[in-house]
Each structure stands twice: as structure tokens, then as C-alpha cells.
Amino acid sequence: MASIKDVAAAAGVSVATVSRVLNDHPSVSDDARTRVQAAVETLGYRPNAVARSLRTHETRTLGLVISDVVNPYFAHLARSVEEEARELGYSVIIGNADERPDLQDHHVRTLLDRRIDGLLVSPTDGGSPLMLNAATNGTPMVFVDRWIAGVDVPVVRADGRAAVHDLVAHLHALGHRRLAIIAGPAATTTGSERVESFRAAMSEYGLPLPDAYIGQGDFQAESGRRATERFLDLAEPPEVVFAADNLMALGALDAIRARGLRIPDDIALAAFDDIPWFVHTDPAITVISQPTAELGRAAVRALVDRVEGRAAASVTLPARLVVRRSCGETGEPGEPSAVRSPAARPSPPQRSMS
Structure with missing residues (x-):
């Protein structure tokens, strides 16, 4: 392997001049710079990054x-x-x-x-x-x-809060009323933010969120499977499972299929975070997608x-809601996925004052 001394000898300059060229110092003449660069290329010289970092305090x-x-x-x-x-x-x-x-x-x-x-x-x-x-x-x-x-x-x-609101609005407009969530770890900011946003949107639409409809996950597929199994064992299972992470959604999908249930006919499924194969499942999964x-x-x-x-x-x-087919949406097979923007968000139902 060529050394800096080899480069200096080939270029006919001092080691100090080679060092100045390598560090882009302005005091080197154009002729010397050209000869050093040609020698570096011919010899395949590579500067020692560790030594350079000790000199410059940069890696x-x-x-x-x-x-x-x-x-x-x-x-x-x-x-x-x-x-x-x-x-x-x-x-x-x-x-x-x-x-x-x-x-x-x-x-x-x-x-x-x-x-x-x-x-x-x-x-x-x-x-x-x-x-x-x-x-x-x-x-x-x-x-x-x-x-x-x-x-x-x-x-x-x-920021997924608006998109979570859009999802609840979308599910409400489809006629769903019993919505469950598989939440991420409360110790993470994303885990706590998503479940709080879901709870707030449910309240705005006058939908109850009993403790039995809140599953605690850990952003891993197995926790999504376990939480969904508990939902399905309830006397009144939810109509929709919303997994606050893509891996937990895959676990939920496994649990639903293991029971021989069909999506969305028997139960609907939505997820936070899109992944490439969600569009290829049957049906394609409605998701909240992050940029x-x-x-x-x-x-x-x-x-x-x-x-x-x-x-x-x-x-x-902003994150956004991507509407597909896993929550009972209608549309022709093969139709491109629809995206619901905040401007298209349905208004919450008006509550009676009596």
C-alpha cells in the first residue's frame, strides 16, 4: 500500500506539500496540486482516516x-x-x-x-x-x-395526531363503533402519543374506549398477536383493531387468520406505519403513513x-391516512389507494343538548 512519502516522491514535492493538498490548503500552487493529485490517483493512495481524525478532531x-x-x-x-x-x-x-x-x-x-x-x-x-x-x-x-x-x-x-384523528373519523363514517387499539410502550413518546391521540379522537366522536379495548404492545409482532387474541376472546369483540405500529399489525393479522376470520368481513384492521407489503395483502391494509x-x-x-x-x-x-380496503372501504379491485386529507375529514356528530 502506497504511503504519503511515496506520493511525495512520485510528485516531486515534500510530504508537507502532499499533506496540504490532501487537506485542501490554499497555499499550494496549481502545478504542485495537479502533480500530487495525479500521483495519488496513480498509486491508489488512501489517507489514514484515524490519523487524520487525531489531527483534526474530526472523523x-x-x-x-x-x-x-x-x-x-x-x-x-x-x-x-x-x-x-x-x-x-x-x-x-x-x-x-x-x-x-x-x-x-x-x-x-x-x-x-x-x-x-x-x-x-x-x-x-x-x-x-x-x-x-x-x-x-x-x-x-x-x-x-x-x-x-x-x-x-x-x-x-x-406528527401523527391529525392522521389518527382522520383514521377514527374514517372508521366512524364507515359505521364502525367498537374500535380497539394495540398501543406501543408508554415509556416511548410515540407509544404514548398515539394512544392519547386515539383516545381523544374517540371521545370527540362520542365513541367509548373501554380498558378491554386497549391492548399493551411493545412494537413487536408477538405482542400484536397476543393483544388481538385477547380482543377476539371478549364476549363483544371490537369491530376494528388499530395497531399503533406495523410489526404489531402483522401480529394482529396472524391472530385473525389463525381464528379463520376474514378481513374486513369479520373484523377490520388498520395500522400505524406503512410497509411495502401492506399493499399486497388481501385486502390491502389501511394505514397511517409517515414520510x-x-x-x-x-x-x-x-x-x-x-x-x-x-x-x-x-x-x-405530517403523517397521513392512506385508505385502502381492510376496514370495509368500497371501490373497484385494483383501484389506486385513496388518501384522505384533513380537508376531507368528516365532522364529528353533533351531540344533543337535552
Whole structure:
């Protein structure tokens, strides 16, 4: 492997001149710069990134700790993060927390030890002392998708509250009255926000939400299956199951099919977070879709701003309801999925004053 001394000898310049060219220093003549660049290309020289980071205190590397790499939503998010970072001249090291706070802290600690320039995190909970310490001790950090309340770190996320309201309005307009939810972990901001939004929308439409219709999940498929089995065992099962995550929706789908029930004839199903194969199920699943790629790109831009000393603000993008066929919607087979916008939202029923 060629060394910097080999490049200097081939170009007929000093090692210091090669170093200045590699670091884009303006004091090098055009002729010397051209000869050094030609020698680098001919010899296939690659600078030692570790040595460079010790000199400049920069690694051009970002860390990303995601909640669950198996979840298609987070896989898509990670891909968009990597693509945007590459466009901006950064590499990304990814750690999978697997929805476990201990694994999350392991990855955060490892990434900080590797002298990354900045850290993107989708927190698994809100109480990690390591995370709080990193956020308050000057590590450039951005929360993506989830966040820790009260921590002064930019947050890039989707706001699903309006879309959850749209879903309840849509289900009410279809004639459904008994709606159940499989909620995510209350320790996560997304888990608590989605169930609170669902409860508020149900109340606005005068629909009861008994405790028996609230299943506690953990953003994993098995918890969606167990919660749905409990719903189906009730003396009066719900007409609709809304899974507040795509993996829990897959678990719900398994439980429904295991009972020999048909969607939507026997029970309807809706999900938060779209995944590619939801459109290929029979029937296609009605979902709340997040702008995943846009979130990943915005998170990287915010983090690079912080790394490079610029101000970075939080970013909130809207989620949207994508209407398909799993809740009893009508339409011709093969018809493109309809999207209900907030402007098309039905009004809540007027309550009697008597």
C-alpha cells in the first residue's frame, strides 16, 4: 500500500506539500496540486482516516442508534440517513437497540468511544443517564422519530395526531363503533402519543374506549398477536383493531387468520406505519403513513448543522391516512389507494343538548 512519502516522491514535492493538498490548503500552487493529485490517483493512495481524525478532531462519521433494525420503518429510515450523510461527505455507523435500553446505551457508549462527530438516536425510553449526559455535555445530537421530553436536543419526527384523528373519523363514517387499539410502550413518546391521540379522537366522536379495548404492545409482532387474541376472546369483540405500529399489525393479522376470520368481513384492521407489503395483502391494509425518507434526510441535515457549528431547529412533518380496503372501504379491485386529507375529514356528530 502506497504511503504519503511515496506520493511525495512520485510528485516531486515534500510530504508537507502532499499533506496540504490532501487537506485542501490554499497555499499550494496549481502545478504542485495537479502533480500530487495525479500521483495519488496513480498509486491508489488512501489517507489514514484515524490519523487524520487525531489531527483534526474530526472523523467525518455519524452514529445512528435505531430502535429495531428488523422493523421495516427503521430500516427505511436508516437507509435514507446513510444516503443523505454520504451526499454531505459523512459515513454512518449503525447500532440496533432491539427496543432494549441496555443495548441502546451500549451502542451510544461504543460510538462515543469511536470519536464520532455526531449522534442520531431514536430513544427506546426516556430515562437513560448515559443519553442525558451525552446530550448535556456537548455531543452534537439529534433525536429522530422519538425523543426524550425536557432534553434540549433538536427532534426530527412525524406528527401523527391529525392522521389518527382522520383514521377514527374514517372508521366512524364507515359505521364502525367498537374500535380497539394495540398501543406501543408508554415509556416511548410515540407509544404514548398515539394512544392519547386515539383516545381523544374517540371521545370527540362520542365513541367509548373501554380498558378491554386497549391492548399493551411493545412494537413487536408477538405482542400484536397476543393483544388481538385477547380482543377476539371478549364476549363483544371490537369491530376494528388499530395497531399503533406495523410489526404489531402483522401480529394482529396472524391472530385473525389463525381464528379463520376474514378481513374486513369479520373484523377490520388498520395500522400505524406503512410497509411495502401492506399493499399486497388481501385486502390491502389501511394505514397511517409517515414520510420516512424525508425524516431521515432532515435528521442528517440537522445533525451536520450542529457538527459544523450552525444552529439546528427541530423539524415536524405530517403523517397521513392512506385508505385502502381492510376496514370495509368500497371501490373497484385494483383501484389506486385513496388518501384522505384533513380537508376531507368528516365532522364529528353533533351531540344533543337535552
